[in-house]
Amino acid sequence: MTQVSNKDPLRIGVLFSQTGATSRIGRSQLQGTLLGIEEVNDAGGVDGREVVPVIYDAQSDPRVYATLAERLILEDRVNTIFGCYMSSSRKAVIPIIERWNKLLFYPTLYEGFEFSNNLIYTGAAPNQNSVQLAEYMTANFGARAYLIGSDYIYPWESNRIMKELIQQRPNSELLGERYVKLDATEIDFEPILMDIKARQPDFIFSTIVGDSTASLYQAYANAGLDPTRMPIASLTTSEAEISQMLPGAAAGHFTAAPYFQSIRSDVNQRCLERFRRRFGHGCMPNLCWEAAYFQIHLFANAFRLAGSDEINLLLPHLLGSEFTAPQGRVRIDERNHHTCLYPRVGRVDVNGQFVIMREATRAVHPDPYLVTHSLGDWTVKLPNLINDAQEGP
Numbered sequence: 001m002t003q004v005s006n007k008d009p010l011r012i013g014v015l016f017s018q019t020g021a022t023s024r025i026g027r028s029q030l031q032g033t034l035l036g037i038e039e040v041n042d043a044g045g046v047d048g049r050e051v052v053p054v055i056y057d058a059q060s061d062p063r064v065y066a067t068l069a070e071r072l073i074l075e076d077r078v079n080t081i082f083g084c085y086m087s088s089s090r091k092a093v094i095p096i097i098e099r100w101n102k103l104l105f106y107p108t109l110y111e112g113f114e115f116s117n118n119l120i121y122t123g124a125a126p127n128q129n130s131v132q133l134a135e136y137m138t139a140n141f142g143a144r145a146y147l148i149g150s151d152y153i154y155p156w157e158s159n160r161i162m163k164e165l166i167q168q169r170p171n172s173e174l175l176g177e178r179y180v181k182l183d184a185t186e187i188d189f190e191p192i193l194m195d196i197k198a199r200q201p202d203f204i205f206s207t208i209v210g211d212s213t214a215s216l217y218q219a220y221a222n223a224g225l226d227p228t229r230m231p232i233a234s235l236t237t238s239e240a241e242i243s244q245m246l247p248g249a250a251a252g253h254f255t256a257a258p259y260f261q262s263i264r265s266d267v268n269q270r271c272l273e274r275f276r277r278r279f280g281h282g283c284m285p286n287l288c289w290e291a292a293y294f295q296i297h298l299f300a301n302a303f304r305l306a307g308s309d310e311i312n313l314l315l316p317h318l319l320g321s322e323f324t325a326p327q328g329r330v331r332i333d334e335r336n337h338h339t340c341l342y343p344r345v346g347r348v349d350v351n352g353q354f355v356i357m358r359e360a361t362r363a364v365h366p367d368p369y370l371v372t373h374s375l376g377d378w379t380v381k382l383p384n385l386i387n388d389a390q391e392g393p
Helices: 023-042 062-074 087-099 130-140 153-166 186-199 212-222 266-279 287-306 311-318
Strands: 010-016 051-057 080-083 103-106 119-121 144-150 173-180 203-207 232-234 254-257 322-325 328-332 344-348 354-360 378-380
Touching: 010 023, 010 062, 010 287, 023 051, 023 266, 023 287, 051 062, 062 080, 062 087, 080 087, 080 287, 087 103, 087 153, 103 311, 130 153, 130 203, 130 232, 130 254, 130 344, 130 354, 144 153, 144 186, 153 173, 153 203, 173 186, 186 212, 203 212, 212 232, 287 311, 287 322, 287 328
Parallel strands: 010 051, 010 080, 080 103, 103 119, 144 173, 144 203, 203 232, 232 254
Antiparallel strands: 254 344, 322 328, 344 354, 354 378
């Protein structure tokens, strides 16, 4: 292979959805990626080389993801791709990445039970969000649950995991499990909410993704249900989805994630300030935005040590590497290519931001196969569930 000069630009593939059902999250992931690239380039690039993204819109379609991933590799000649949101898109891209022995950074929470030597997983595995959410909701509301999800692999598997976690609790009961199409509207949720109203679970576990999330929460409000008694608990409702809802529609509901905008650390606040100077206040940082951001820095740091983005040279320096991200000090686990993260449980306030109810005081190592899992060191932030539900952070 011909060696390039140290001054030639370093091209990377960037593959997120800027249109379609999951475009709100996809655009935020793209913006997090671009912020990371800008910071790297402002600091001199990688060994003096400018990082140049080759960006495509995957249109929220797994088939388009696969086609564009192959184009990035064969026509654009990139060795590393940053991208994918839905698990169906990741599953579509993996065979292509593995066939050509390239590297994919995947900045999204997912259902676990997967490993590829050609992937770096920077989103949460189930032991870094599902475990904590199940414990929190069953301890504070009860173990009688109703599950709703979008109809594809991530919700199917996440609901399976949640059922197993709930069944470990006393007096547990699964009162329903329903799936809707990706472009579901309020009308699609109305009969499900009527069933929920009749069955009265302790909480609703949602794995609805994309634009349909706003429709679920509005249908919940239209049904007259009370989040102080029967909240929605989610892994996929972030600040981005909340920004699509009517004011207050998500107030009182819960999400488990490693990152919320409301984290008060200096690192997070400085990162948000830089981001808003670059993209304005209309953009919505969230858990997938943060992972897309910090994985760029992990890549750049490893490249400086390896002197190459060839996977066999890059991986030894990437695995075990660390970076101080907005959520805390993250680390790539050498054994499974997943990331050590800081689980948190947040409750939405009337301003559409998350009040952090509990958070891990140390990083939780990824256990994508749920062989062993623990809560980590929890610290309670705001224990008064009902009174605080109507207040801002």
